[in-house]
Amino acid sequence: MRSDQRYSIFTLIGGAVRAHRHWKPAWRNPQPKTHYDVVIIGGGGHGLATAYYLAKNHGIHNVAVVERNWIGGGNSGRNTAVVRSNYLRDISIQFFDKSLQLYEGLSRELNYNIMLSQRSEVDVLLTTVSMRNMRRRALNMNRLGIEFQMLTPDQVRERIPILAPMENCRLPILGGSIQERAGIARHDAIVWGYARGADSYGVDIIQNAEVTAIRRGNDGAVAEIETSRGRIKANKIAIATGNENAAVASLVDLRLPLRCYNLQAFVSEPIKPVLDVVVNCPDLGVYLSHSDKGELVIGGATDAQQISFRKGGKFPMLEDTISGLLELFPSFRRLKLMRQWGGALEFAQDGSPIVSLTDVKGFYVSAGWWGGFKAIPAGGMTFAHLIARDEPHQLAAGYGMERFSTLNYLLEGGTTVPTD
Amino acid sequence: MLLIHCPWCGVRAESEFRCTGQVKPPRSEFVHKSDEAWLEYLYQADNRRGILEEYWCHEKGCGQWFKLRRDTTTHEIMDGDTDS
Numbered sequence: 001m002r003s004d005q006r007y008s009i010f011t012l013i014g015g016a017v018r019a020h021r022h023w024k025p026a027w028r029n030p031q032p033k034t035h036y037d038v039v040i041i042g043g044g045g046h047g048l049a050t051a052y053y054l055a056k057n058h059g060i061h062n063v064a065v066v067e068r069n070w071i072g073g074g075n076s077g078r079n080t081a082v083v084r085s086n087y088l089r090d091i092s093i094q095f096f097d098k099s100l101q102l103y104e105g106l107s108r109e110l111n112y113n114i115m116l117s118q119r120s121e122v123d124v125l126l127t128t129v130s131m132r133n134m135r136r137r138a139l140n141m142n143r144l145g146i147e148f149q150m151l152t153p154d155q156v157r158e159r160i161p162i163l164a165p166m167e168n169c170r171l172p173i174l175g176g177s178i179q180e181r182a183g184i185a186r187h188d189a190i191v192w193g194y195a196r197g198a199d200s201y202g203v204d205i206i207q208n209a210e211v212t213a214i215r216r217g218n219d220g221a222v223a224e225i226e227t228s229r230g231r232i233k234a235n236k237i238a239i240a241t242g243n244e245n246a247a248v249a250s251l252v253d254l255r256l257p258l259r260c261y262n263l264q265a266f267v268s269e270p271i272k273p274v275l276d277v278v279v280n281c282p283d284l285g286v287y288l289s290h291s292d293k294g295e296l297v298i299g300g301a302t303d304a305q306q307i308s309f310r311k312g313g314k315f316p317m318l319e320d321t322i323s324g325l326l327e328l329f330p331s332f333r334r335l336k337l338m339r340q341w342g343g344a345l346e347f348a349q350d351g352s353p354i355v356s357l358t359d360v361k362g363f364y365v366s367a368g369w370w371g372g373f374k375a376i377p378a379g380g381m382t383f384a385h386l387i388a389r390d391e392p393h394q395l396a397a398g399y400g401m402e403r404f405s406t407l408n409y410l411l412e413g414g415t416t417v418p419t420d
Numbered sequence: 421m422l423l424i425h426c427p428w429c430g431v432r433a434e435s436e437f438r439c440t441g442q443v444k445p446p447r448s449e450f451v452h453k454s455d456e457a458w459l460e461y462l463y464q465a466d467n468r469r470g471i472l473e474e475y476w477c478h479e480k481g482c483g484q485w486f487k488l489r490r491d492t493t494t495h496e497i498m499d500g501d502t503d504s
Contacts, residue, residue, distance in 0.1 A: 246467040247468065247469075255464055256467075257464060257465075258465075259465050259467050260467055260492075305438070305439045305440055305441055306474070306490070306492075307465065307466070307467055307472060307492050308492050308495065309468075309469045310492070310494065310495055314422075314495065316422075316433070316434050316435040319435075320435075349462070349463050404459065404462075404463050405455070405459055
């Protein structure tokens with residue numbers, strides 16, 4: 001990595017004697033140039049990772065990332081930071097496991113501590129439907145050489161001693177499953193690390209620039225974007241704008257098969273360490289982890305079917321999630337919730353992401369990342385490959401938009417709700 | 421908590437209801453037209469900020485189906501169509 005200022009123990013000690021006055025901003029804040037080879041709209045995790053891999057893997061350095069707000073202010077800063085690869089289908093398992101592998105080496109690669117903590121994710125299973133679903137995932141993953149195991153009820157209790165005692169359970173614990181390489185990572189650090197990495201390769205990160213129009217040339221290919229900070233010419237335009245994808249794609253008269261649903265999360269007051277794994281219970285629709293600061297980070301299921309762009313939660317879902325949480329952990333009933341937030345998750349019809357060429361020449365889409373945080377490294381890597389070579393990366397070959405018209409669905413379900 | 425006006429039961433809590441998606445023209449208008457129209461029916465939704473018309477069912481109450489208009493940014497409910 002090319003960088004004026006590599007972070008290390010020596011720069012830290014050096015900073016300590018010089019009152020930490022030598023630190024510079026981690027990335028530049030440049031004026032937009034008039035022309036770029038590639039303009040990426042959306043400065044979230046996926047957009048920045050795409051810019052980073054475009055420069056690093058494909059030698060394309062004349063790249064701009066155009067962000068409407070500020071870096072880290074969107075869904076990249078609103079997720080619950082869980083990373084795992086226990087998916088259903090071969091394509092998804094291999095894609096998300098590649099992502100997890102990239103996460104494992106990312107702190108070193110970016111010279112930025114992403115605080116990856118592979119503390120295991122344990123699924124607590126209360127119904128035969130969930131047992132069957134997770135067993136299916138385990139068999140499929142093991143066949144592909146990826147570790148994911150079933151647990152007996154006793155093993156589940158051994159990993160999570162604070163679980164409710166048997167006699168108080170409405171639904172007894174039938175078993176569990178565990179991915180030991182799963183865990184959490186610092187979500188802001190991923191975004192900042194990729195931003196710094198991309199910037200060090202010469203990528204311009206342009207914040208506070210809202211895209212208002214996309215113009216096409218006489219040949220129908222994209223030619224120029226108009227932003228609140230002026231016009232920028234581009235040979236290729238790639239969008240990774242999270243729940244704004246449909247709106248941005250409509251600027252080139254493209255309709256994307258996407259729907260946005262509300263999801264919320266909350267954080268309890270800080271407590272002493274009680275949980276050293278990520279706990280997920282599909283049958284109660286709740287998952288949680290214990291953050292380094294001592295807060296419990298709690299998430300629930302999506303509010304499916306109601307299209308929503310609200311940046312906030314809903315009380316019925318909060319009530320459902322909390323009642324599920326207290327069923328598993330009655331001892332948490334006196335905890336206070338400190339913060340609550342919500343946002344929109346973007347879904348394609350079959351629950352798998354879209355990393356795709358489009359009918360508009362030079363216009364690329366990365367969308368439908370409702371489990372997008374864990375996918376950032378592989379999502380960026382494969383999207384960069386698609387933009388640079390105009391053909392999909394083998395890991396993301398199943399994510400093209402044409403799969404909807406050829407009925408090659410890649411059906412995926414979350415792990416927070418029972419799927420079968 | 422949203423309060424939703426069920427045409428039979430009156431104002432009830434949102435948790436009693438289920439939204440099943442957007443109001444679209446009937447399937448027969450798409451199915452025999454063209455492949456593009458059929459794909460449009462299957463996959464596309466008005467995925468946007470603003471007011472959408474949706475089908476709701478009073479699932480944990482009387483079971484009545486009805487349409488209502490809802491703002492996707494604020495979750496505010498405009499008016500229900502009570503005679504559907």
